[in-house]
Amino acid sequence: MENQQIKQAGLKVTAPRVKILGILEHSGKRHLSAEDVYKELLSQDEEIGLATVYRVLTQFEGAGLVCRRHFEGGQSVFELNSGSHHDHLVCIKCGKIVEFVDSLIEDRQIAIAAEHGFRIEDHSLVVYGLCAGCQNAR
């Protein structure tokens, strides 16, 4: 259960952390902004401040439990770290997010970085477009 993951991350098991991890695991969406998490907590009548949400999410990120993504639009979104890296397809109209992995692209990135003398630490590929539903909707 959640407590183990938190403990293994070297963090104390506290109510806010357990709640937040629970929300990340059981909310319908895989990608939540800090604000989303906060609203969800409020709707559950939890007395947890927004500052704590940010702090906890940042700690979880440091511990490798979640990943922080900076899509367009100002705020960051967090998602549970599912182990494998993946990229995103984001619908600019409805916000729908599809994850994908493509080893061909990954390989090319490595090759390109090498050509320029870079050692890759991380990367972010986001494709913005209209999903099938939104293309028809207009």
Added chain:
Amino acid sequence: MENQQIKQAGLKVTAPRVKILGILEHSGKRHLSAEDVYKELLSQDEEIGLATVYRVLTQFEGAGLVCRRHFEGGQSVFELNSGSHHDHLVCIKCGKIVEFVDSLIEDRQIAIAAEHGFRIEDHSLVVYGLCAGCQNAR
């Protein structure tokens, strides 16, 4: 000259716009934050407010003259739209930015988007790492 580009964008030709476009074209760097542009204006003794810099850059973006990029680190950077799309390699230590284009990756993106029913509008691929210089520096 700059005036034509501004006029063609449907914007009035004003001193701030001409100056800012000039800076984007003639400053050494291709990637400038609003703050960078503002500082450059100050160093030229121009009486142009930061708000105007943001307004102008946003208008230029809407007109397709420049592209706005959201790299990690809070602030956006703007670059002249050179016509062709390209991706970026960013050094997380010194901030060095290298542009690249890879048709293999572009093609895969299109194929992947199609598989998911998306129509691509835009995309952003940023690879973060350490450039050759920074790898040695430690």
Added chain:
DNA sequence: GGGGAAACTGAAAATCTTTCGCATCTTGCT
């Protein structure tokens, strides 16, 4: 070449997201 409406601008105030400061609680260990 002047008049005026629409567009533009600077400065300050307002927003928005995220982080910090600090006094007060909790957790984990003894």
Added chain:
DNA sequence: AGCAAGATGCGAAAGATTTTCAGTTTCCCC
């Protein structure tokens, strides 16, 4: 239970960007 380290909540602060508003400028037409 008892304590020190670590957490939390709240309000304030910070940083980036946007808006407001009143005064200015540009552009088009006569």
